[in-house]
Amino acid sequence: MANNRVIIFDTTLRDGEQSPGVSLNMEEKLQIGRQLEKLGVDVLEAGFPVASQGDFEGVKRLADELRGLQVCALARASKNDIDVAWNAIKGGENPRIHTFIATSDIHLKYKLRKDRDEVLEIARDAVAYAASLTPNVEFSAEDASRSDLNYLCKVFEAVIDAGATTVNFPDTVGYAIPWDFAEMIRYVMENTPNIHKAVLSVHCHNDLGLATANVLSAINKGARQVECTINGIGERAGNTAMEEVVMALKTRHDLLPFETGIDTRQIIATSRMVSMLTGMAVQPNKAIVGANAFAHESGIHQDGVLKERTTYEIMDPKDVGLEQGRLVLGKHSGRHALRAKLEELGYSLSEKELDKVFNRFKALADKKKEVYPEDLVAIVAEELLRIPDRFKLKYLHVAGGRGIRPTATVAVEIDGEEFSGVSMGAGPIDAAFKAVANLVKTKSRLLKFNVSSITGGTDAQGEVTVRLEENDHVVTGQGADPDIITASVKAYLNALNRLEYLKHNAPKAVAQPMCE
C-alpha cells in the first residue's frame, strides 16, 4: 500500500453500537454493513462476539456475506475471547482479530490489578495465539494516551514480534490535545524498533471535541489507520467521525496529502441510514452531514454562493452525495423509479421487499406531494428492518383541542390477540402513551421523547425518537408518519418491542478484564 494511503477502519457497529440506547438487530447491522461496503471502508469492525449470542451471530453474518473489505471482531486478551471472535469471522475475506488490553498505570492498578510485566506478557501471548489463527491481527493498547510511552513502545515491540500487523493507539477517554498527541505518535514511530513491520493506527474519542483534530495530527506524524464511526457515534461523546476525517483529507489535500478508499458520494446516504437505524439524531450543525452543513442563511452568503459557489463553500455538496440525493419522487413515480432511488440510498431489495415499500410509498405519496430520500429511509426502516414485533399498533383515535380533555383510544395486537383501551392525558400523545402502557403492562421509564420533521413543509412526516429504560436496559425506538401522534405511538411501540427483544437476547455482562 502506498505510504500516503490511510486505512479507514469503521467501528460504527462495535464502538458506535456502544452508544447509550443503541442496539441494532441483525437486519439493521446487515443493511449498515452493506452500505459501509459500498462506501469503501477498508476494515469493518462488526462487533464483540463474546458479549452475546446476538453479537456473535451478527458478526458471523457480516463476515460470511461482505466481500472486498476485512471484517474484524474485537476480543479481550484472552484465549476464550479470541476463539469466539475467530469462530465468528473465519468465513470472511482476510478476517481480522482485534485484541486489546489496557497499558496505562491507572488501568493496571485499579482495573486489571496487574503489573506492567504481567500485562506485557498477556498482550504478547494473546497476539501470538491470534496470529496462530490468522495473519491479520490488530493489537490495541487501551488508554494508550495516558500510558507511559517507554512502556507502551515495549508492548508494541513485543506484540509486533508476536505477529501483530496493526498496533492501535487509542485515546480511550478523549484526553489528548492535538499537538501533544502528534508528539506521542512521533515518539512511538521513532522508539518502537520494529514499527515498520506494522501499521500504526489511532482511535480517538471525542470527550473534548478534539477527536478529528487529534486524528489529523497523528496522520501527519505517521499513523496510517484511522478508527472512526459514521456521524461520530460511540461511547460517551463518541468516536472520530469518519466523514470529518475523510473530507478534511480531501478538502485540505494541500496540507494533508493522503488518500483513502472512500467513495465520498456515499457519505450522506450512509449517515442517514445510521442515524435512522440507531435512533441517534444528527445535530443540525454537525460538520459534513448536519442538515445545515451546506445551508446558507445570510443574504450576503446566499448572494455570494449564487455568483460563485466557492465564495462560501469549501466543499461541493455533490462530493458528499447531497444533490443527487435530493431528487424527489411523487405519486406518479413507479416501482422502477423507486427501486433506482432506493439503490442510490444503499438499499438493494428483493421483489417482495420492494412490494412492501412500494405500498407504503404510494400511501405516503397520496398524502404528501413530494417524497424525499429521508422519507424512504424511514419507510425501509419500519417495513423491513424491524425485529419481529410482539406489540403491533392496530387502531388509534385521539380527541383533543381547546377546552377538551385529551383522550386516546388505542388497539394493540399482543402475541396475535387484539386488546383495546382508553386513556386521558395532559395532551394527545400523553393520553396515547398511557393507553399503550396499560395495554402492554410495561414498567419502563421514559427517558427521552423527541419529535422532528423529516423534511420541510406542513405535510412532512414527523420523526419521533423515544428512549426507554427498564431493568438496566436502555433502548431507543423510532417511528415516522405524517401524523405525529401516530409517529409517536409507533416509536413507543418500537422501543417496547426492543425491550422485549432484549429480555430474551440480552448481552452477557462482560466483566473487565478477563485474562487467561
Ligand code: KIV
Ligand atoms: O476506546 C478504546 O480504547 C477502544 C479499544 C477497544 C480500541 O474502543
Ligand code: ZN
Ligand atoms: Zn473506543
